[in-house]
Amino acid sequence: xxxxxxxxxxxxxxxxxxxxxxxxxxxxxGSGKQYADFIxxxxxxxxxxxxxxxxxxxxxxxxxxxxxxxxxxxxxxLQNPGVExxxxxxxxxxxxxxxxxxxxxxxxxxxxDEYVQVIERLAQEDGIAxxxxxxxxxxxDRGGLAFGTDPDSAAAITRACKEAAARGDGASTAAxxxxxxxxxxxxxxxxxxEIARACEDAGADAxxxxxxxxxxxxxxxxxxxxxxxxxxxxxxxxxxxxxxxxVWQVARAVSIPLVGMGGIATPDxxxxxxxxxxxxxxxxxxxxxxxxxxxxxxxxxxxxAAEQGFSAVEDMIGALERRDIP
Amino acid sequence: MYEPVEVVSNEAVxxxxxxxxxxxxxxAPLVRGGQFVHLRLNRHAAHTPLLRRPLxxxxxxxxxxxxxxxxxxxGTEVLAGKAVGDTSMDIIGPLGSCWPIEEDVRTPxxxxxxxxxxxxxxxxxxxxxxxxxxxxIQAAQTAERLIVREAHERVKRDIVxxxxxxxxxxxxxxxxxxxxxxxxxxxxxERTGDTxxxxxxxxxxxxxxPEPMQKAVSExxxxxxVRTYVSFERRMACGVGACLxxxxxxxxxxxxxxxxxxxxxxxxxxxxxxIASRVH
Ligand SMILES: Cc1cc2nc3c(=O)[nH]c(=O)nc-3n(C[C@H](O)[C@H](O)[C@H](O)COP(=O)(O)OP(=O)(O)OC[C@H]3O[C@@H](n4cnc5c(N)ncnc54)[C@H](O)[C@@H]3O)c2cc1C
Ligand SMILES: Cc1cc2nc3c(=O)[nH]c(=O)nc-3n(C[C@H](O)[C@H](O)[C@H](O)COP(=O)(O)O)c2cc1C
Ligand code: FES
Numbered sequence: 001x002x003x004x005x006x007x008x009x010x011x012x013x014x015x016x017x018x019x020x021x022x023x024x025x026x027x028x029x030g031s032g033k034q035y036a037d038f039i040x041x042x043x044x045x046x047x048x049x050x051x052x053x054x055x056x057x058x059x060x061x062x063x064x065x066x067x068x069x070x071x072x073x074x075x076x077x078l079q080n081p082g083v084e085x086x087x088x089x090x091x092x093x094x095x096x097x098x099x100x101x102x103x104x105x106x107x108x109x110x111x112x113d114e115y116v117q118v119i120e121r122l123a124q125e126d127g128i129a130x131x132x133x134x135x136x137x138x139x140x141d142r143g144g145l146a147f148g149t150d151p152d153s154a155a156a157i158t159r160a161c162k163e164a165a166a167r168g169d170g171a172s173t174a175a176x177x178x179x180x181x182x183x184x185x186x187x188x189x190x191x192x193x194e195i196a197r198a199c200e201d202a203g204a205d206a207x208x209x210x211x212x213x214x215x216x217x218x219x220x221x222x223x224x225x226x227x228x229x230x231x232x233x234x235x236x237x238x239x240x241x242x243x244x245x246x247v248w249q250v251a252r253a254v255s256i257p258l259v260g261m262g263g264i265a266t267p268d269x270x271x272x273x274x275x276x277x278x279x280x281x282x283x284x285x286x287x288x289x290x291x292x293x294x295x296x297x298x299x300x301x302x303x304x305a306a307e308q309g310f311s312a313v314e315d316m317i318g319a320l321e322r323r324d325i326p
Numbered sequence: 327m328y329e330p331v332e333v334v335s336n337e338a339v340x341x342x343x344x345x346x347x348x349x350x351x352x353x354a355p356l357v358r359g360g361q362f363v364h365l366r367l368n369r370h371a372a373h374t375p376l377l378r379r380p381l382x383x384x385x386x387x388x389x390x391x392x393x394x395x396x397x398x399x400x401g402t403e404v405l406a407g408k409a410v411g412d413t414s415m416d417i418i419g420p421l422g423s424c425w426p427i428e429e430d431v432r433t434p435x436x437x438x439x440x441x442x443x444x445x446x447x448x449x450x451x452x453x454x455x456x457x458x459x460x461x462x463i464q465a466a467q468t469a470e471r472l473i474v475r476e477a478h479e480r481v482k483r484d485i486v487x488x489x490x491x492x493x494x495x496x497x498x499x500x501x502x503x504x505x506x507x508x509x510x511x512x513x514x515x516e517r518t519g520d521t522x523x524x525x526x527x528x529x530x531x532x533x534x535x536p537e538p539m540q541k542a543v544s545e546x547x548x549x550x551x552v553r554t555y556v557s558f559e560r561r562m563a564c565g566v567g568a569c570l571x572x573x574x575x576x577x578x579x580x581x582x583x584x585x586x587x588x589x590x591x592x593x594x595x596x597x598x599x600x601i602a603s604r605v606h
Contacts, residue, residue, distance in 0.1 A: 288569065
């Protein structure tokens with residue numbers, strides 16, 4: 001497939017320009033190096049890392065992944081080596097082996113202060129394009145989802161992270177202080193638009209949605225819950241219709257850019273999210289099935305834009321024909 | 327490595343046990359004993375089953391992979407239905423760690439339980455190619471499930487069998503045979519001047535089978551001072567070390583079965599925690 005040179009593929013998340021709208025979803029792509037044998041990491045619009053917390057987290061015990069019809073449940077519990085080890089190992093690897101990749105670091109915490117400290121520490125480092133603040137992980141007991149289901153908490157975290165990003169550690173360069181803050185929303189709420197608006201008002205540069213949907217599974221032979229923490233996060237094609245609806249809904253509620261995700265398994269799925277109003281898309285579980293899916297999405301989106309007569313991918317965002325209600 | 331594969335053959339060798347040959351010319355030369363491939367059952371359609379299935383490579387023949395698998399659920403059932411010439415599947419691999427073969431190995435022991443003998447196939451061949459005499463202890467529920475037994479017998483290996491029902495070889499559990507083999511070697515080694523390999527204590531052991539069996543056998547071997555390796559199966563999503571879905575508890579914390587394993591040094595694994603965290 002020779003991409004049409006006429007189509008401009010770049011999109012913008014706040015002050016950040018992405019070369020194309022296709023990103024990876026946090027937690028499904030490791031720190032990138034695990035997929036470097038399969039794709040050129042610098043071809044991605046952005047690479048989003050696994051969630052990073054202040055201290056090392058060991059994650060959950062028991063079953064961690066479990067397949068469901070057209071989807072999977074996970075209960076990883078944000079296992080990560082902590083921000084120092086992340087910088088020393090993963091970020092160092094990326095800077096050396098994928099210097100042209102656009103890296104977005106996904107940030108987690110048990111408390112507001114922990115989020116702030118992670119960002120302050122990351123602000124001392126080069127090789128990061130933006131922060132994605134995860135206020136929607138269903139797999140940890142403290143923090144995570146609790147922040148993402150209440151508009152006031154979501155706004156408070158957003159504000160604190162935004163301030164930390166702008167302030168850095170005091171020694172940050174101007175470029176580092178301009179890094180956008182993307183807030184990642186949970187679908188496990190009654191009104192996602194309300195949370196989205198709260199984050200926008202609190203200064204979020206962009207929103208990412210959706211994180212996994214709360215679900216569970218039962219082992220009927222043992223008559224036990226499959227997961228030690230009882231609940232787990234559902235991802236994969238099964239959640240796509242829900243994710244698409246939420247992106248469409250939030251696109252109407254806010255004016256900041258959205259990163260749409262949830263169940264993207266084909267390039268056409270990615271196009272649907274753009275048409276629903278997402279500025280960029282992220283591939284998660286789809287990487288497990290086809291490690292080259294991101295690259296296929298990049299190629300197809302460009303081709304589709306040309307076919308449909310768009311001169312820029314950015315013009316595709318929310319470009320739905322009006323449908324008059326009878 | 328990503329590669330579409332073609333089914334060369336796919337036939338039942340015992341109740342619910344299949345022997346699958348896949349043409350995978352790019353992957354085949356890269357595989358080392360103990361590694362696995364992550365198989366997508368249908369690359370064209372359908373989200374059922376969604377995830378890839380990890381399967382060990384039992385042998386490599388030219389540009390073909392031999393896989394032995396048991397039908398245990400939806401995915402392996404779909405696999406059993408694949409006809410010769412099928413080109414709907416693809417693999418990523420080879421993945422994971424391999425059975426380490428140190429330069430000075432002279433008297434290795436292989437212990438396989440059930441289908442656990444499959445991931446040990448390439449290792450056994452590697453020893454044969456180096457002219458090293460390997461002792462094999464193979465166990466299964468019943469004679470029929472002693473897979474690849476004929477292949478072993480053809481090359482007249484130093485091999486003994488155990489079955490739970492006594493239909494072939496020793497009637498009882500595999501640890502008894504391991505203890506017996508250790509005792510024989512210990513006795514032989516005591517006799518002065520006897521330097522024959524068969525009379526020397528095992529310098530390394532490779533164990534694969536159900537986890538409780540791996541635990542029991544490893545305990546016996548480690549106690550006898552034999553360096554021991556085991557292989558761990560976990561439900562997997564990515565298979566490449568990215569999702570942290572397949573962790574095994576070890577003395578150095580959690581390790582990924584797909585990328586740090588599946589082969590681990592036995593003394594490194596926390597068996598009780600590992601067994602408790604399985605699904606099945
Ligand atoms: C590194 C590795 C190598 C393997 N090599 C082989 C092999 O050479 N031959 C072989 O027959 N099997 C092997 N397995 C196990 C094989 O992957 C599973 O049996 C298979 O994925 C089950 O798929 P299913 O859809 O048929 O079963 P499902 O419907 O998914 O599950 C049915 C049953 O299989 C169990 N199961 C599911 N996934 C796994 C898994 N990853 N490991 C162990 N049990 C599982 C479930 O707990 C359940 O009891 C290996 C697994 C790993 C991790
Ligand atoms: C195994 C796994 C681990 C994940 N870890 C994280 C994480 O650390 N931080 C985060 O914000 N989202 C995490 N997610 C959520 C994904 O980024 C994504 O929002 C969700 O899976 C929906 O997209 P998908 O259906 O394409 O996978 C994880 C998802 C999976 C499947
Ligand atoms: S299966 Fe994803 S890390 Fe092992």
